[in-house]
Amino acid sequence: MGVLVKKLPIRMGYEITNDALVVRGGRLHLLDIALALEKCRSVYGVLGFSVRAAEVPDVAALCRLDPPVPHPEICRTTVGQLRGVPGVNLLPTFAAPHYTVVLPDSDRMTVELVIDAFSPPERNPTRSRSTGGGSGGVR
């Protein structure tokens, strides 16, 4: 593969607090994370994957922020819990509330530590029950 690295657009001037909520749409399937990491590394030269984060009162408010989370299920955590994983950082990228979770390496153990920092899948509170996606609870 040739040189593909583009500049990752980083928002400057604001530091999100450890109490801020973090949501990733979907069930945090290991393969989805692996492909997301590989794409981010190939395109931007950064080993990371996308989440949304903001200082909002609840997960529903975070899922409603534009663009709304389309997934029927989501996994949640906090900024502090992610920063607690050794070597992991959170970069404010693209337009808020988008963030990139940056990993120190793509070792399976590291990826699983990051996944374990999230809750088990739960229903997206902004989606109706008729939109499918299983009952949640098990990744």
Place this chain on the structure above:
Amino acid sequence: MSTEEVSTASGREEGGSRMREAWVDFNDVHDGRTTTLRKFVETGVEVYVGRPLMVGDYDGNLCHSTVTDLDGDIVEVALDLETFTSVSRAHAVNA
């Protein structure tokens, strides 16, 4: 961890008539568009600007899209999020 290490699935395994032609991350959508890599396009699927492409992920989420740009190995698509659907994948677990 390489994608080969954990990859055993294919878009072709999705149930129903709508099958994934390329993997995308629906968390990485900006102004209705996202990117993927040519290597994440299913074998035999040719991509060119203007081509409709069914994109999805390993959770079983699917969405119609149209290829809007090709830049080396990067494939950009515009998503029609009105068509976003999720196939029940209650059996899906992290490998």
